[in-house]
Amino acid sequence: MRLLLEGQRDLAFAGAAHSGAEAVETAVRTRPDVVLMDLRMPDGNGLTATRLILERLPATRIVVLTTFRDQGAVQRALDAGAAGFITKDATPDELLRAVRDVAAGRPVTQAARVTPMLPDPLYAAVPEVEAIEVLTPREQEMFLHVARGLSNAQIASLAGISENTVRNHVSSLLQKLDLPTRNQVPSFAHRHGLLPAPLRIRSGG
Structure with missing residues (x-):
């Protein structure tokens, strides 16, 4: 290695x-x-x-x-x-x-063979939208971007806002959802059925 x-x-x-x-x-x-x-x-x-x-x-x-x-x-x-x-x-x-x-x-x-989450039968089959109802519409948008692994710069470009504004939204949503860091967002999203479980990606077909 x-x-x-x-x-x-x-x-x-x-x-x-x-x-x-x-x-x-x-x-x-x-x-x-x-x-x-x-x-x-x-x-x-x-x-x-x-x-x-x-x-x-x-x-x-x-x-x-x-x-x-x-x-x-x-x-x-x-x-x-x-x-x-x-x-x-x-x-x-x-x-x-x-x-x-x-x-x-x-x-x-x-990333080759890398996935942020494994399919798990314990995960919600039906989206549990109430899990993020505490968030504002804009924070929900930020939540989904973070859950997909996007950086602040990528989110800012997509949403047409500054990176500082993205940071503020992310900080707020983490506090509301009681998540220590943004690294926990993908797990939270999949656990509540808010994102489909991604496919494992293997290079070379």
């Missing part, structure tokens, strides 16, 4: 960790844009590390490395604020594309 990332001119390798505790310490010290988090570390604290890192570095994007059998663990990581997941059998090109897309703030569904 390190050799792969260090060989890219546009990427800088910040560090590696072999336990959840070490992952938190390394992230806080290096303040990376993107963290690739293996949930199955020796101390079993990948999920806790994800939560702690996002509490300290809410702007950091965490992508969970997983197998398809880890659906429950991945779901908990996404609920904790992870930006998406990528399978451990992903090719080097898929991994690099995922890192670049997530770092750039593009919707994570554009």
Whole structure:
């Protein structure tokens, strides 16, 4: 992994960790844009590390490395604020594309094999619009954009407003929905059936 990332001119390798505790310490010290988090570390604290890192570095994007059998663990990581997941059998090109897309703030569904949410039978089959009735119409619009993974700049361009106005709307809707960071918005949206579960995207067809 390190050799792969260090060989890219546009990427800088910040560090590696072999336990959840070490992952938190390394992230806080290096303040990376993107963290690739293996949930199955020796101390079993990948999920806790994800939560702690996002509490300290809410702007950091965490992508969970997983197998398809880890659906429950991945779901908990996404609920904790992870930006998406990528399978451990992903090719080097898929991994690099995922890192670049997530770092750039593009919707994570554009990243190879990365998705912001897994289909789950526990999710609402019918949209629960009352979940966001507390929001103003404009905040609901911002909510859906954030849920799809758009950055403030992208939202501002689409809505024809300034980035500062977008930030104010997002801050307000997070407070009203009792969500710590915008990373929790996709999970909230899918849990209440407010967005269709996206398809996993695999490069090369």
